[in-house]
Each structure stands twice: as C-alpha cells, then as structure tokens.
Amino acid sequence: MKKINTGNKKEHAYETREDVGAITRYIRRKISWGTFRQPLSILLMLIVWHLLTTYEAPLFKQVPKPLEVLNTAISSVPTEAYWMHVLYSNKRVLSGFVIAIATGVSLGLLMGYRTLFQNWTFPCFEVLRPIPPIAWLPISVIMFPTPEMSVTYLVFIGAFFPIVLNTLLGAVTVGENYKRAAMSLGATPKYIFRRIILPGATPSIFVGMMVGAGMTWEMVVAAEMIAGGLGLGYMTWDAYVVIAYPKIILGMISIGICGAILSGVVRLIGNKIMPWRQLF
Amino acid sequence: MENRAAEIIFEEVEVKKRKAARKEGAKTLIIKTLSIFAGAICWYILSHTIMTKVPDPIVTITGTIETIQTPWFYKSIVYSIFRVFTGFCIGTLIGLPMGLLMGWLRVFRDFTFPVFETLRPIPPVAWVPLSILIFVKLELSIIFLPFLGSFYAIALNGKLGVEQIDPSLFRAAKCLGANRWQVFRYVVLPGALTAVFMGLAIGMGMAWITVVAAEMISGEYGIGYMTWQSYNLIRYHDCLLAMFTIGLLGYGSSSIIRMLGNKFLAWKKVY
Amino acid sequence: MIEKIKEGHIVVKNVTKVYDPYGVNVHAVDNCSFEIVPGEFMAMVGPSGCGKTTMLNMIAGFDTVTEGEIYLDGELIASAKRKLMPGPDRMVVFQLGALFPWLTVIDNVCLGPKIQGKFSNEKELKEKGRELLSVAGLEEFENTFPMNLSSGMQRRVEIVRALMTEPKILLLDEPFRALDAMTKSVMHRYLLELYDLTGRSIMFITHDLREAIFLASRVFIMTTRPGTLKTMLKIDIPRPRSIDMISSKEFLMYKQELIDVVHEEAVKAFERGERELAI
Numbered sequence: 001m002k003k004i005n006t007g008n009k010k011e012h013a014y015e016t017r018e019d020v021g022a023i024t025r026y027i028r029r030k031i032s033w034g035t036f037r038q039p040l041s042i043l044l045m046l047i048v049w050h051l052l053t054t055y056e057a058p059l060f061k062q063v064p065k066p067l068e069v070l071n072t073a074i075s076s077v078p079t080e081a082y083w084m085h086v087l088y089s090n091k092r093v094l095s096g097f098v099i100a101i102a103t104g105v106s107l108g109l110l111m112g113y114r115t116l117f118q119n120w121t122f123p124c125f126e127v128l129r130p131i132p133p134i135a136w137l138p139i140s141v142i143m144f145p146t147p148e149m150s151v152t153y154l155v156f157i158g159a160f161f162p163i164v165l166n167t168l169l170g171a172v173t174v175g176e177n178y179k180r181a182a183m184s185l186g187a188t189p190k191y192i193f194r195r196i197i198l199p200g201a202t203p204s205i206f207v208g209m210m211v212g213a214g215m216t217w218e219m220v221v222a223a224e225m226i227a228g229g230l231g232l233g234y235m236t237w238d239a240y241v242v243i244a245y246p247k248i249i250l251g252m253i254s255i256g257i258c259g260a261i262l263s264g265v266v267r268l269i270g271n272k273i274m275p276w277r278q279l280f
Numbered sequence: 281m282e283n284r285a286a287e288i289i290f291e292e293v294e295v296k297k298r299k300a301a302r303k304e305g306a307k308t309l310i311i312k313t314l315s316i317f318a319g320a321i322c323w324y325i326l327s328h329t330i331m332t333k334v335p336d337p338i339v340t341i342t343g344t345i346e347t348i349q350t351p352w353f354y355k356s357i358v359y360s361i362f363r364v365f366t367g368f369c370i371g372t373l374i375g376l377p378m379g380l381l382m383g384w385l386r387v388f389r390d391f392t393f394p395v396f397e398t399l400r401p402i403p404p405v406a407w408v409p410l411s412i413l414i415f416v417k418l419e420l421s422i423i424f425l426p427f428l429g430s431f432y433a434i435a436l437n438g439k440l441g442v443e444q445i446d447p448s449l450f451r452a453a454k455c456l457g458a459n460r461w462q463v464f465r466y467v468v469l470p471g472a473l474t475a476v477f478m479g480l481a482i483g484m485g486m487a488w489i490t491v492v493a494a495e496m497i498s499g500e501y502g503i504g505y506m507t508w509q510s511y512n513l514i515r516y517h518d519c520l521l522a523m524f525t526i527g528l529l530g531y532g533s534s535s536i537i538r539m540l541g542n543k544f545l546a547w548k549k550v551y
Numbered sequence: 552m553i554e555k556i557k558e559g560h561i562v563v564k565n566v567t568k569v570y571d572p573y574g575v576n577v578h579a580v581d582n583c584s585f586e587i588v589p590g591e592f593m594a595m596v597g598p599s600g601c602g603k604t605t606m607l608n609m610i611a612g613f614d615t616v617t618e619g620e621i622y623l624d625g626e627l628i629a630s631a632k633r634k635l636m637p638g639p640d641r642m643v644v645f646q647l648g649a650l651f652p653w654l655t656v657i658d659n660v661c662l663g664p665k666i667q668g669k670f671s672n673e674k675e676l677k678e679k680g681r682e683l684l685s686v687a688g689l690e691e692f693e694n695t696f697p698m699n700l701s702s703g704m705q706r707r708v709e710i711v712r713a714l715m716t717e718p719k720i721l722l723l724d725e726p727f728r729a730l731d732a733m734t735k736s737v738m739h740r741y742l743l744e745l746y747d748l749t750g751r752s753i754m755f756i757t758h759d760l761r762e763a764i765f766l767a768s769r770v771f772i773m774t775t776r777p778g779t780l781k782t783m784l785k786i787d788i789p790r791p792r793s794i795d796m797i798s799s800k801e802f803l804m805y806k807q808e809l810i811d812v813v814h815e816e817a818v819k820a821f822e823r824g825e826r827e828l829a830i
Contacts, residue, residue: 042395062416119308127527135507218404222405252410
C-alpha cells in the first residue's frame with residue numbers, strides 16, 4: 001500500500017514516503033513545532049528578565065540581573081557554607097515531614113475506618129485546620145524548649161492537615177463494590193482493611209503527601225526567615241539584609257529545586273508502590 | 281381492610297425510622313460537642329504541665345474579651361482583609377484567564393506553562409525579599425504575596441477544569457457554527473466552572489496563609505503582625521486570639537466562595 | 552432540500568493511534584467512493600474499526616482528508632489541502648451524547664441558531680424549539696437539565712437540536728448504541744417521524760443490521776480495515792414504516808442478505824485482530 005507524504009509536520013511521522021529512512025521518520029516524530037516552543041519560552045523569560053533589569057525598568061531598579069545571579073551562583077555554590085545551609089533546611093523539612101506522614105496517615109485511616117473515632121476527633125481537627133501554619137510560629141516558640149523542636153513542629157503542622165484530609169478521603173471513597181466483592185469472597189474485616197482499603201486509599205495518600213511536601217518548604221523558609229540561624233531561608237533573608245541581592249535569587253532557586261526534588265521523590269515512590277496508577 | 285392495615289404498619293415503621301435517625305444525629309452532635317470540650321481539657325492540662333508558658337483556656341478567654349474591645353484588634357483585621365482581598369482579586373484577574381487559556385489553546389500553553397511550572401516550586405514565602413526589592417513601597421510588597429498564593433491555585437485549577445471538558449462538546453459547538461469566541465463563552469467557561477470555583481476557594485485559603493507570613497516578616501499592622509507583636513509584648517493569649525481569628529476569617533471567606541459556587545452550579549449535583 | 556454529496560478518491564487516510572506511534576501507518580479508509588442522494592436516509596454498516604466513524608468525521612470536517620475530495624452540493628468541502636471546517640450544514644449527533652450539561656433542554660436546542668445569529672426574535676425561536684420537542688414527546692421537559700433525563704430522552708433532545716440548525720445533512724454516529732432495546736425501538740419511531748416531517752438527508756452509522764434496514768432507504772456495507780465500500784443494498788420498503796414490518800418477508804430477506812455480506816467481513820476483521828495481538 002502506498003504511503004502518502006502530506007508535507008505536514010504537525011501530523012508527526014505517519015505519512016512519509018516509503019523510501020525515506022526510519023531515522024528521518026523517528027526525528028520527524030520526535031520534533032515538532034511544539035517541542036521548540038517550550039524551551040523557547042524559558043529562554044524568552046530570561047531575555048525579558050535581562051532587559052528589564054539592564055534598562056532599569058520602573059519596578060526593576062534594584063532587582064539583580066541574571067548574569068549577576070550566575071556569577072554569585074558560581075562563587076557561592078562550591079563553598080561549604082552554602083551546602084551547610086542546604087543540609088540544615090533539608091534536615092528540618094525531612095524530620096517534620098516524616099512525623100507528619102506517620103501521624104497523619106494513621107489518623108486519617110483511623111478516622112476513615114471507624115466513624116466513632118472520627119466523631120471524637122474531627123471537630124477538634126476542623127477547628128485547628130483553618131489556622132495558617134505560620135500563625136503557629138510564636139506559640140510554637142513558647143510551646144517547645146528548643147528552637148529546633150519549634151521548627152520541626154511548624155513543618156509537621158504544615159504537612160499534617162493535607163495528609164490527614166487526603167487519607168481520610170481515600171479511605172472513605174474506596175469503592176463500595178470492591179468491599180462487597182471481597183466480603184462475598186469470604187474476607188475478614190482485617191483482610192479487607194489491609195488489602196482493599198489501604199491500596200485503595202494509597203493514591204489519595206500520595207496526593208496528600210505531595211501537597212504536604214510543598215507546605216513543608218513554605219514553613220521551613222518562613223521559620224528560618226523569622227528566627228534565623230542556618231538554612232536556605234535564613235540565607236535568602238540575610239542576603240537582603242546585607243544588600244547582597246543576587247544571592248536572594250540564588251536562595252530562591254535553591255529552595256525551589258529542593259522543594260521540587262522532595263515532591264519528585266514522593267511521586268517516584270508513589271509510582272513504584274502503585275504500578276497500576278500514574279501520579280500525574 | 282387489609283390495605284389499611286398495611287398502610288398503618290408502613291407509617292409506624294417510617295416514624296420509627298425517623299426517630300432512630302434523629303436519635304443517631306443527636307448522639308453524633310453530643311459526641312462532637314463533647315470532643316471540643318475534651319480538646320479544651322487537653323489544652324488545659326498541657327498548659328499546666330509540659331508547656332507551662334502557653335496560656336490556658338481560661339486566661340485566653342478573659343484576655344480575648346479584653347482585646348476584642350480594643351480598636352487595635354479591628355484595625356489589624358481590616359488591614360489584613362484589605363491585603364488578602366486585593367491580592368486575591370488581582371490573582372483572579374490574571375490567573376483565571378491565564379489558566380483557562382492554558383487549558384484551551386495548545387500554543388498558549390506551550391509558551392506559558394514551562395515558565396509557570398519552573399516558578400511554581402518556589403514557595404511564596406521565599407519571594408518576600410525579592411518582593412520588597414521590586415515593590416519598594418511596603419503595602420504593595422505585602423499584597424504581592426496573597427496574589428502569588430492565589431494565582432497559582434486559580435490558574436492551575438482553571439487549566440485542569442478546561443482539560444476535563446468532554447471533547448465532544450467542542451465538536452458539537454463547532455458543528456453548531458460557533459467561532460472561537462463563542463466556543464470560549466459557551467463551552468470553555470461553563471465547562472470549567474466547577475474546577476474554577478474549587479480553585480477560587482483554595483486560592484482564598486492560600487491567600488490567607490501567605491499574607492500572614494508576609495506580615496510577620498516585614499509588616500506593620502495586620503493580624504500576622506499582631507501575632508508577632510503579641511509574642512514580643514509577652515501577651516501570649518493575644519497570639520492565640522490572633523491565630524483563631526485568622527483561621528475564622530480564612531474559613532469564612534472560603535465558605536462564601538463555595539456557597540457562591542454552589543449557586544452558580546445549580547445544574548450539577550454538588551455536595 | 553437539494554444536496555448532493557460526491558465522494559472522489561479517498562486513497563489513504565492515516566489515523567494516529569496513541570499507543571502505537573512507531574511510524575506504523577494505520578489505514579482507516581482506502582479509496583472509498585459513494586454518493587448520497589438528496590433527502591435520502593442512508594445507513595452505513597460494517598465490522599468494528601472498519602472506518603465508518605472516520606468517514607463520518609471527514610464529512611463533518613473533524614478529520615483531515617489525506618487524498619481525494621468530498622463535495623457538498625457541488626461545493627468542495629474537504630480535500631487534502633483544505634483546513635478543517637466543521638459547520639452547521641453538516642450537523643453531527645454523537646454516540647455518547649454532547650448536550651451541554653449546564654443548559655436546560657430548551658436552551659440546548661435553541662443554541663445553534665442563536666450562535667449563528669440567524670434568528671430575529673428569541674420568542675419565535677423558542678416556539679419553534681417547543682414544536683420540534685413536542686414531536687419528540689419532550690415538551691414538558693423543556694426546563695430540565697440534561698443530567699436529569701434518561702439517555703433516550705437526551706438523545707432525542709440532541710436530534711431535535713441538530714434539526715433546529717436546518718442542516719443540509721444530518722450525521723448520526725451510532726447514536727442509539729448505548730440504549731436498551733426497548734428505548735431503541737421508541738427512538739426509531741421518533742427518528743422516522745422527524746425524518747418524514749423534515750425530509751433531510753441523513754447518514755446513519757450503526758452496526759445493528761436490523762436498525763439499518765428498518766430506518767434506511769439504502770444500506771452501504773464497508774469492508775474491514777482498510778475500509779472501502781463493499782456493496783450497497785437498496786431497501787424497497789415503502790414509508791412511513793411501522794414496527795410490524797420487521798416480521799415481513801421482505802425484511803427478513805434483506806436481513807439475510809445483509810448478514811451474509813457483513814459476516815464475511817466480520818470474520819476477516821476478527822482474524823486480523825487476532826494476528827495483531829499475536830505480534
């Protein structure tokens with residue numbers, strides 16, 4: 001059957017002449033106008049940034065230029081001090097996050113499984129939930145003896161509520177049909193919990209963990225900016241105070257990368273545990 | 281005769297069922313109220329044993345009654361509400377059209393989404409120093425934060441909302457002779473409305489969270505600032521009052537949005 | 552109602568399968584030509600995946616034509632070089648329904664002319680809508696939302712909506728596939744009533760052979776992929792048709808003929824399907 005060349009790149013490689021090699025077909029399939037647009041947009045953003053700062057547009061007088069940021073990055077990133085900051089922030093994030101996962105998932109599952117327990121705990125939970133985690137900061141300082149514990153508590157509070165909520169949602173909305181099928185196959189309630197409710201709730205749990213992961217970094221940065229010490233948040237704020245502005249952007253980018261890595265790791269683990277489902 | 285007997289029995293069963301349901305409901309309500317008291321008791325115990333610096337419920341309530349009568353309290357609330365409201369409105373004005381377009385037009389998405397996704401991992405709080413550099417005036421630099429917080433939520437939900445519209449609806453609209461603007465008005469906008477309202481509610485929540493951070497770090501006035509100040513003045517019960525006030529305001533504003541959403545989405549079976 | 556659709560040569564049409572993108576050409580339709588006479592009710596049958604829906608999509612303007620041309624009333628509406636142009640002159644009724652869930656029945660039905668700006672008076676438009684809805688038996692549901700209607704009722708509303716735009720040809724893509732048998736027979740009655748009332752050309756895709764014979768004046772049979780026209784069967788049963796015709800001798804004769812032809816193709820398709828899985 002004759003294959004027809006439409007000359008239209010948009011339709012990928014499905015209409016190429018028979019005599020054109022497989023390599024060309026592969027290339028034409030991979031590259032289309034769309035693929036170029038995406039890196040182009042990021043390049044455009046950098047160019048706009050450069051222009052706005054070099055020509056001192058109204059709001060951008062004090063904003064550091066991209067090249068300045070690059071220079072600062074090249075000089076700061078290899079230093080020990082920078083990686084100490086990174087380590088500190090990550091340590092705080094991880095400790096709070098892990099505690100939040102352990103307590104949050106257990107609480108969520110328990111609330112979903114036993115309505116009585118839910119009735120006892122949910123009201124207090126709902127009263128505390130609307131309070132923005134950052135608002136806990138001054139109280140957390142007086143609640144705990146050491147500042148480190150306060151920061152861990154803040155990170156915990158940030159991640160705790162989304163995790164519990166999503167776990168609860170997952171446990172409650174596991175399809176009724178699945179439970180019924182298991183019961184008609186003769187399963188005990190414990191088995192149903194372990195093999196039906198738990199895997200059924202896992203996608204929601206991981207969604208909650210990803211939301212929580214975002215909140216943890218927000219908390220750590222806020223706490224470090226206010227309370228000081230070590231850490232990427234402190235580094236960013238300090239750069240502002242000592243008028244080393246390019247380092248602010250470096251700090252922001254570093255925080256962003258660390259946050260993305262944490263979310264990415266959660267997503268990776270999620271995909272591994274749940275081969276039957278893709279997380280985004 | 282038989283029919284009448286069956287009817288009477290049926291009515292009795294119905295009445296019994298309703299009574300049982302009401303009793304269940306009452307029982308749940310009692311437990312829920314008791315749980316709040318239990319929570320307060322835990323708080324009391326904690327504040328008198330491990331965490332002695334934390335004020336106990338009674339001190340908090342008496343302090344609250346005193347503080348509510350000061351104008352300073354209300355001034356702080358007004359400042360925060362103003363900042364949240366402005367930031368949220370700007371966030372919606374920019375974020376909503378952007379999100380809808382990102383979901384609808386592939387070209388637009390290819391150009392804007394990479395930048396959007398690259399900047400998204402940076403928590404709004406991290407923007408505070410940069411925000412102060414850009415918007416030298418204090419108020420604007422604080423308003424920038426609720427703008428950021430709400431912008432991402434609204435844009436993302438707008439995009440998701442458009443993406444979940446049944447593609448046949450687009451085809452049907454084209455068959456009916458709609459041009460681009462009409463497709464937007466009759467398909468994209470109503471189709472994405474559920475997700476848009478959810479994004480607005482989430483965005484409002486994010487706006488409150490971020491405004492508190494900004495006020496604590498760099499502000500004057502505002503409830504976040506009041507929280508920090510109360511700590512400095514060792515009026516810890518005011519810290520707690522401020523916390524609960526913010527929570528209430530945030531929850532209240534999200535609920536208003538959700539109610540508006542339910543009104544507009546009467547055509548759907550919404551909870 | 553003067554329309555003529557002439558199919559030229561449609562040589563190859565490559566359809567993209569997302570789960571098999573390794574440069575494999577998938578020919579959905581191959582060198583298919585046929586003609587639909589003005590005001591005719593035409594049915595198209597064939598085994599699954601033989602390209603019937605693709606054919607309809609090309610006529611409607613949702614898919615590009617790789618080779619060949621499609622004319623409507625002597626006017627070129629689709630060819631290899633043309634952009635996609637769906638339009639109200641070729642209105643489609645979709646398989647799973649595409650009523651706008653956020654509009655009431657009457658709003659859905661009046662949407663077409665409203666979008667095209669072809670009406671002078673909104674009241675008149677609504678009156679016309681009510682008229683057609685009453686033929687379909689739905690006049691009391693004009694202010695309900697589609698979500699509260701059964702699928703049979705939804706499908707009827709969609710057909711009314713399609714007719715409101717006064718299309719030159721009505722394209723129906725297996726519209727009654729998801730309905731149960733009893734609802735289907737009711738739908739057939741309504742469709743035939745509306746056809747007798749308005750007399751528009753209809754292209755009806757289905758794989759229910761009884762449905763095809765009952766509704767259509769001519770039945771076109773497609774081969775398996777790559778699809779092309781195998782044969783055409785003329786149904787000489789007079790209109791208006793009624794349900795008792797189903798047991799008549801002529802009906803059974805047509806049905807047998809159709810079964811024989813389609814079965815051949817269906818077996819081929821089945822075997823081909825198996826071979827593909829084996830790879």
